[in-house]
Amino acid sequence: EVRLVESGGDLVQPGGSLRLSCAAAGFTFSPYWMSWVRQAPGKGLEWVATINPDGGETYYADSTKGRFTVSRANTENTLFLQMNGLRVEDTAVFYCARGQWGTFDSWGQGTLVTVSS
C-alpha cells in the first residue's frame, strides 16, 4: 500500500523557518515526481512546489519562489520542503503528493503549519 506521511508542521512566528518532511512507503520512491500542495483553512488547494525524480529540476509557485526549497533524499524515501521567511498567509495544511503532469495519484494526510505571533 502506498503511504505518504507528512511531518514537521508547527506554530512559528512570522519571519521564521520550518522544514517539512514527507516519508514515502509502499512503493519505489526514486522514479516518481513529487509535489507539495497546501490548503489554507477553509480555502481551496494551492500548488507549492514540484521536484523531478533525481532532484535536478524544481518548480515553484510565484508565492513561494525564493522562500521555499523543495528537495528529496531518495536513499531515505523522503521529500522535504524548507520554508524560510514565513508569512501569516502561509498558514495552511501542507500535503505531499505523488505523480507527474497533474496525475497526483497518492496524497498524504497533511501537516499543519501555523504562522502567527
Add this chain to the structure above:
Amino acid sequence: DIVMTQTPLSSPVTLGQPASISCRSSQSLVHNDGKTYLSWLHQRPGQPPRLLIYKISNRFSGVPDRFSGSGAGTDFTLKISRVEADDVGVYYCMQATQLITFGQGTKLEIK
C-alpha cells in the same frame, strides 16, 4: 499563469440525479506534446484530495464509472451520472500543462 474557473461554486443535488461541474481555463491546456493535462480531484471534509480523472477523461483506478470527464482546449466538464451520498465534498479541476493551478472548487451537497 493559467487561471482555472469552475462553475457552479455550489451544487445542491438530489440523490440519484445527475450532476455536472464546468471548468474553464484562461488559455488552451493543450501541451506542446499534444496532450491535455487536465485532472479532477475530490476532497471529502477532513480528508486529503483524491484523484478522480486525469488527462480530461481517464478515470483513475477504483473510480466508479458514474464519473466521467470531457472537454477540450479551454472548456472541461465533470459529470456524475447518479449522485450518491458518498459523493459529497468539494471537486477541483487542476491543470498541469503550464506549472500547476487549481480551480476554486465546487461544493457538492445533497438537497
